[in-house]
Amino acid sequence: MAHPRDTGRRTALVPRRFVALGGRGPEDVVADARGRVLTGLEDGRIVRVDGIADPARTRVQVIAETGGRPLGLELLPDEALLVCDARRGLLRIALEDGTAGVLADTVAGEPLRFASNVVALLDGTVYFTVSSRSYPLEHWIGDLVEHTGTGRLLRLAPGEKEPEVLLEGLQFANGLAPSADESFLVVAQTGVRRLTRYWLAGPKQGRAETFVDDLPGQPDNLWRAPGGPIWVALAGPRVAALELLHRRGPAVRRGAARLAVRTPFRPPGTTGVVAVDDEGRILHHLQGRRARFRMVTSACEADGRLILGSLWERGLAVCELPASPD
Template sequence: MTPRRTAPRPLPSPRRIPLGGRGPEDVVVDHEGRVVTGVEDGRILRVHPHGPARVEQIARTGGRPLGLEVLPDGRLLVCDAERGLLRITPDSPDSGGSPDSGGSGGSGGSGEGKVEVLVDSVAGAPLRFCSNATAAADGTVYFSASSTRYGLQDWLGDLMEHTATGRLFRLRPHGGAPEVLLDGLDFANGVVLSEDESCVVVAETGAYRLTRLWLSGPRAGHRDTLIENLPGFPDNLSRATDGTIWVALAGPRQAPLDWLRHAPVQVRRAVWRAVRPLHIRPLPVARVMGIGPDGGVHHDLRRRKAGYRMVTSVYAHEGALVLGSLLEDGIAVCELPELS
């Protein structure tokens, strides 16, 4: 049976929540219903989104945080593009935030938290461009690295060259070296486990697809495609309580980039050298999709001129969608429309 698709519907108008920092690339919701994100200056922020929004700093990575995962004990996994895979024990749960956090102030902790480096190298080589992570019930961590050739500042170069040097790793709960589960991925990005943890799904941003690796059952070790030919660049992934995998599309597909995928490598590199100084701005389109376990599209929500560019993350929580962006100076929240 072919998985069903649904026509795009309007994404409700988002409400912005300023953070006092730029680039909340990933967003998650903790056990208390608070949004957690990281910004480009290294701060990890916790946002109370209801009523008058309140923002507090709970840690600082010392690098550039990207993907986040809330662990059952309240600690956080943080993929830092400069420092690798981190685990953070947030500062005291109800602190009012430090003066530079953008919050409403008040007494409490320092907002620094405890930062542990779990993985900063693989097989003797520095782990660069650590992108997204998820954790299984037994504590096993699955995480991605987008490229071995380019860092975060030159992410577009990797997409244009299609280096296919992205990797998916597994880190066992009691330490040891990380295992490479998949390599040759075209800009490995968001990572999420299925509801029963029988498979792990990783976004290949440069290939417009979600790739699935089976972890248990008769297909264990087999790699296949959950969904392909997406209408944009899939970025971070999250799984809702109903099993839906939410996909943030950082931008729509564009004909020149599609053509470039099939050009000789020398041409791709030459084009990247030419456009690198131009600082190309993303199109003002916000789009997110909800994918079922069979690869069917349950939600496809799009808004042109949304006032919120380059949506790199989406998290469904209590009838709302929380959006993050690599470029914006705040997160955004909008209503989750019911399925028709």
């Protein structure tokens, strides 16, 4: 499909409260069956937030430390947590005692760096993304400016120690979510404002195609609501000047990237979140302007609320869930 089919109303994205975490950069948020929210911080801590909908009951607990920089998270049925650590690779944390083990730290003979988002399917297969092979997390903006196309989609089969490369050449591969029937994966490409579908079953198995193109912002993490849509965090708005730069030659883009990584960054005040179904229709489009909570990099449902994470902020934003579309 060429453009998103917007079947939902555009509504305001208005945080109702802020939950401080005592650390910066809760980049990804996921919720467990009890409505508790888990996220990773810049200093390597994994924290769990209980009672997030009620200020009187809210409690923040440190449950593990990765020793690196945790990004994407995925809860497993056996009380474990998968973690994409930008420095250490793909980790598995036992939630009962917080111990962390490395599942994969190399791929195709090179160190696994900048692992971004991860999902585990019912058969135990793990899929995860690498955003860039050219820039570390600290210089993420350099990859978006240079437009390197070095993102990957990887698969780690049960019992295996070396991931398999499924897709290469992705423009800052980021969020990842399965379809309801697990017949395909949805992969966010931040650098081209696109969601890509990778088929896991059926006549198109192993093929990739555009799922939703021309999103109203730069997609970051994805999270599938149980029995509901896929929430897509829009970390930044569309930047026309950046898209023009992407049409220039590699030398021009590299020069611009060198400047970008040395220039102090402050996120714009425009934030957004969309929800899409398995047909690629946009069910909700939430947008905030002059927002106090900036750079929304993740969204999940928990305890009847929409919870937002951010690479930039020092806590989580709690919003009202939009009404279900007709």
